[in-house]
Amino acid sequence: MDELTIEQFEKVTEITNNQELDNIERYIKIFEYFGVKESEWDDNDVDLSEFIDKVKEFNSNNFEAKDAVESFELEGYTYAAQMKISVKDTKMIEKIVGRKSSNWISDLMALMFKRTDLSSTEHYTEAHLKHKSKLFNQLKAEIAVPYLVFVTNKISSHAQSQSPEALEPSND
Secondary structure (H helix, E strand, O other): OOOOEHHHHHHHHHHHOOOOOOHHHHHHHHHHHOOOOOHHHHOOOOOHHHHHHHHHHHHOOOOOOOOOOOEEEEOOEEEEOOOOOOHHHHHHHHHHHHOOOOOHHHHHHHHHOEEOOOOHHHHOOHHHHHHHHHHHOOOEHHHOHHHHHHHHHHHHHHHHHOOHHHHOOOOO
């Protein structure tokens, strides 16, 4: 996460979640995205175990999650976020997730990080959110991780509380 941009992380996530590809094809596509041509794997001299070693190396998790970045400067503006989600934010997050866009992480970050010199009305305009999404996709993915975890946990908690089992009266 400290080596990938948000844009690259989005692409890897998109390929990984592509159910039309088998596991080998997924990693060939991921490697191809980073510049390794598929033809390099087609060589009869490349053993499966060598390929698997490359996959393991790619997936090695030596990333240590850091505390959430609460603000940063970009192009002369300060962007700030908090670990909280308003009702309006939740509604917009559900739309972001629901449309299954390939740049959903950038979109989520654009929603979470608000430019400190703008009003709430200006922050939520579609053009402003799109602009920030494009700006943010070049940031390191590590900045997004705490917010992804936070939002995922919030949505998961909400979904569980809305499940039929949660709504049934307890026999206790």
